Amino acid sequence: MSSYPHAPGFVAGDRPKVVTSRFEYTDSFTIERYLATDGYAALRKALSKPAADIHEEVKGATVLGRGGAGFPAGTKWGLTPQQVWPRYLVVNGDESEPGTYKDRLLMERDPHQLIEGCLIACYAAGLSQCFLYIRGEMALAQERVATALNEAYAAGYIGKNILGSKFSVDIVLHWGAGAYVVGEETALIESLEGNRGMPRLKPPFFPAANGLYGQPTIVNNVETLANLPWLISNGVEAYTAIGTKTSPGTRMVAVSGHVKRPGVYEIINGTTTFRDLLYGEEFCGGIRNGNKLKAFVPGGGSAPWFTPDQLDLPFEASQVGPAGSMLGSGAIMVMDETTDIPAAALTLTHFYAHESCGKCTPCREGGTWLERILTRVVNGTGTDADLQQLIEVGTSICPGDFPHASNEALGLSAVPFPYKMTTICFVGPSAYAPIHSALTLFRSEFEARVTKRITIPVTAVGAAS
Amino acid sequence: MSRLSDANVVIAKEIIGRYPRPKSALIPLLHLSQEQNGYITREAMVHLGELVGVTSAEVYGTATFYEMFRFEPVGKYLINMCGTMSCALMGAAELMHHAEHKLGVKAGGTTADGMFTLAHAECQAACTEAPTLQVNYRYRFHVTPTDFDNLVDDLRAGKLADEIPVHGVLAKVRQRIPADKGVGAVAPEDVTEGPAWLDGKPAL
Secondary structure (H helix, E strand, C coil): CEECCCCCCCCCCCCCCCCCCCCCCCCCCCHHHHHHCCCCHHHHHHHCCCHHHHHHHHHHCCCECCCCCCCEHHHHHHCCCCCCCCCEEEEEECCCCCCCCCHHHHHHHCHHHHHHHHHHHHHHHCCCEEEEEECCCCHHHHHHHHHHHHHHHHCCCCECCHHHCCCCEEEEEEECCCCHHHHCHHHHHHHHCCCCCCCCCCCCCCCCCCCHHHCCEEEEEHHHHHCHHHHHHHHHHHHHCCECCCCECEEEEEEEECECCCEEEEEECCCCEHHHHHHCCCCCCCEHHHCCEEEEECCCCCCCCECHHHCCCECCHHHHCCCCCCCCCCEEEEEECCCCHHHHHHHHHHHHHHHCCCCCHHHHHHHHHHHHHHHHHHHCCCEHHHHHHHHHHHHHHCCCCCCECCECCCCECCECCCCCCCCCCCHHHHHHHHHHHHHHHCHHHHHCCCECCCCCCCCCCCCCC | CCCCCHHHHHHHHHHHCCCCCHHHHHHHHHHHHHHHHCCCCHHHHHHHHHHHCCCHHHHHHHHCCCCCCCCCCCCCEEEEEECCHHHHHCCHHHHHHHHHHHHCCCCCCECCCCCEEEEEECCCCCHHHCCCEEECCEEEECCCHHHHHHHHHHHHCCCCCCCCCCCCCCCCCCCCCCCCCCCCCCCHHHCCCCCHHHCCCCCC
């Protein structure tokens, strides 16, 4: 057992480091280290230009949102209505998607980088107050960010007339209390208003127009904001030189499960493939014990699964979507040949059923049904009718064809992402995603576990006449 | 007694003052209350309602949505065992089985001496370090059964008191916004014009 502070599987290399450049230092979270490594230089540079120019730079660099949906941050900021004040920034640090592990590191290891990113966003988009919402269970991240905020206030980087300019903003540290659904942006806003964290209906509650206290609100992920200091310091050209045109820059990816070197890696967006990541010597180094890869979840627990057929896909939304899944929050969970697929699917379905907020019936009831039926199947007390029932319940949450990957051996062609849904947010469909993937790709493992109905011929007991 | 202490009321008012609307402070205040008492009591909810200007029923409504809030006493150390996919793939179920035997309680139970509450938990965002657990929200990674035994023995012997506070205490550092540095929160309806640094221009 290793205890904190523990270094996850970072491997040194000469890959570009946009957000993890300070992780090699043991004191990376202190203001001294931050200032010694060009900290707050990007803020100074930003303040020397008009706000609109900074917004143009972020837009020009196509900084994709790193929380899951992958919506460009600059475009998101531009959706706020003109001349409506005040507007707020809400930082989504409620990282809790199964498999996802990056925002916590960014908050624990480099809190000042995140703070500087928040300040740049507030300056560029005219946001007058920032709320930094950290997941409740992350005590160390809360301590590190609180310390960093106190240091930054004392040094004049946050608060009134920052660095002698007209720019004034408060950053308020806020933390949750354990609810996965609060990672959804409208639920996050509800929670920040002191309510039960249930998602709001969109429309009308698009946060950019009608968010916190009914005001225009930008909700950005921690990693997205952590990209901004590097971007402003090094310029749009340097940023877009990394990765591809549609997926520029780098992104943090956590690979967990049955690989030799599980870890969080900052990879080049758009060009790195799943094969590079899972088998590359500078990354995970292959499957443990030389085992064969059975399947992997490419983008967090909500994502439909891939098999070895999809290993050569790059980290590029425009290719992963048509292939039947999503990149989501950069979380890959790897299953080797020893994995009990129905049981693995159950851990995820249990998660989403447990985390349903209860607002939408298909998710509240359907998720629970899925969990109960699948539990029965996994325990060996299910029947083949249960397998059909799983699909029927799933289809009532997500009508139509559910996305899945192609599979050569099974003769399946891909159904592209996304799915249709009968719920407000993605928790409901997410309960079905692992079941649908597992049943589509590994149906024989389910069938081996269930009791089959057989037709019993009618035997006459006696003659009728 | 389970209302906030005078010292904590000062902290609570400071927290409330940071938000444009007082109710936003509710979750931080519930944490403060749990830090003081180890769990959330009825009287505490009444008091928090008074502080932020909502009914105690609304406080209860919010509090019961979130898993970290407890409404009856738990052990001094709450051990949350992650069981979501990455940890499950790396043996979380076996570890939980071992933990139940070691502590002599089923998941959800508290030991007779009031030292430990064992609980199932969902993904703890440390998936590459599976299997993981948290003791009062402090992480332990790559946990083996022997590690678990040692952890419990060390906690019983008081060896980890510096690192792991009693249940209810989250961050040991509080944010403090100095009065002369902070901008201060303003109710949205009292804001009529755009921020000064935009010089009246649209932001975008």
